[in-house]
Structures are given as structure tokens and as C-alpha cells.
Amino acid sequence: MFVLVEMVDTVRIPPWSFQRQLNEAIAEELNKKLANKVVYNVGLCICLYDITKLDDSYIFPGDGASHTKVHFRYVVFHPFLDEILIGKIKYCSQEGVHVTMGFFDDILIPPESLQQPAKFDEAEQVWLWEYETDEGAHDLYMDQGEEIRFRVTDEVFVDTSPTGPATATPDAPAQPGQLTAPPAEDSGEKKEAPYTLIGTICEPGLGLLSWWNS
């Protein structure tokens, strides 16, 4: 579920923080910049693991703050393909079942990946599994708040960094070794999730936990 990602970035320490220990000030700045944010093609950053290397700090003309190049490792939420995860059902819609894990919300199980045959009940806005046994068909509802076990089949990263004025060309891509940390949400018209997980419950053992615990 979690991976350690090595990153490099230049951290700016303002002069009023000079009395603090450099390591603490840098740790705080890095957490302020990255915690709870999605980095494109990396994942959801949780918190700083450790600082591996600190280069020299420089002060540039015109800016009283010190700039330090830091090599560090960050704990990132990035489940691998086919990993099994447990979450809670947030709500159901025509697009599928939306699952949340508390700290991460954008998980979708599309209708094709539900246990077949599945039907969408318009009145109650829930998906249900038409489970056939010898005794007859049972409708197993996927209610809100139920714990659900699913397998990760795909992940989608969307670059939500601001695009600037419509006529200008996009900025040059960030140089290797430097971070761009797009904010988790744009203050624009359409809010697209920067990181979405696609899951499946189409296997024995997957789906609501209550289905498999007798």
C-alpha cells in the first residue's frame, strides 16, 4: 500500500526560522509542501520518512531566505497492481461504486467489474449483486458505509497543474531531479481527481466483507 520514494528538492527557509535546527525547519517545510498532496505519477504523499542528504545552504541576492537542496525519502500511498485493499463504500452511482479509505477517496469500481450479474437500483441509488443459489436469487445490496474488499486493476494520474493563459504555450517540463507538487484540487470549474484508482470485485472473496464471513 505504501512505498518509500526518494526525492530531491530545494527548500526555502525564511529568515525568521533561522533559530530553529535546520533539520526540523526543513522537515516542517517539506511536510507543509507535500503532505496530503498528490504528486503526478508518484502517488499520494503521506509524511516525511527521513532526510538522506543535505547539500550546502545558499543565500541569493534579493532574498534573505536560505535555499538548501535536500535529498529525502517520503512515504507515499501507491498500491501496486493487483493489490487487495479494504475500504468503505462512499456512494453508488451509474458510473459504479465509489469507495473511500478515509485518507484516500477517489476509488471507483466500474459496473463491469462488479460481481455479475449486478443491477443498479434507481430508487435507492445502490448497486446490488443478484446472487443465485439453489434456493433462489438473493439480492445483495452494496450499502453506504459497508466495508468492501477489492483488487486494484488500474490507476489514473491526471496532471492538474494550472495551465496559464489560453494563448500561452505550456511551460517547459520540470527538470529531472526537481519536484513539481500540483495541489490536490484546482479552484477551477471542473475538479478532476489527480489520482484515481480503478478496482474490481469480480472474484471469489472480493466484495462486501459480510458476503464472505458466514
Added chain:
Amino acid sequence: MLSNYEVFKLLTDLKEQRKDSGKNKHSAGQQNLNTIMYETLKYLSKTPCSRQSPEIVKEFLTTMMPHKLTKAEKLQLLNHRPQTAVEMQLLVEESEERLSEEQIEELIQTVADVLPGDPEQENAAPAEAEMDEGGEQS
């Protein structure tokens, strides 16, 4: 790759640290960190990793060595603590080909022995758990 236990420990230690130094937790910049820490700890405390320790993890990995599981499979077993054969088959790829039914039972037993379980669950339904395993084996 990190196990859930390692992240859980890191976040609990960080929380302790921040509680002790206590000045600027509530400044605007720290709110994100607080949120993600709170939510992740809430999620992880309900998983088996909250009852693990470094010794337990080490013991688990040593016991798992003869079974020739991949790193990802051992990590998932550690994170999920499967109690039934169905869960085992989900976590271990191609379990029908690689493991016989006996071996799956053995794995379930090892997992239940080495990794501490949920005390509420175990007190409430010890008999049911046995019935479960008996039923799913067929």
C-alpha cells in the same frame, strides 16, 4: 515497499513528537499534515498492523521463508492477516497450482499463530471461526 506496520509506527511516533513540541500544529500550513496523519492512523488502527511489533514481523518473515512466496505476497499476508482459504487464494497468486490444500491450511494456521489477532473478534466467536474454515475447505 513499506508494510502497514512501519507506516503506522512512523505516524504514531510523529504524532507523539508533535504533541510534545506543540507550538505550531494549528498553523495553516500544518493542517494538511494533521489531516492526512489523522485519517491514515484511523484507517490503520483498524487493521491487523496495529497489533504488530518488529519482533512479530521478523518472526513472521522467518516462518514464511520455506514457503517461497513473493515479497508482495508476504507483504499482503502481513497487512491483511487472512483467516480463510478464500482470502488466502486472493492474496497468493495461482495458489491452486503452487500450494496444496494442506499447505494453505498450514499457512492460515501459521498466520493465525504468529500474527496477533483482533481480541474482540476472537473472544466473541472462536467456534464460528473453526466452522468457517471447515466449510470453505470443500
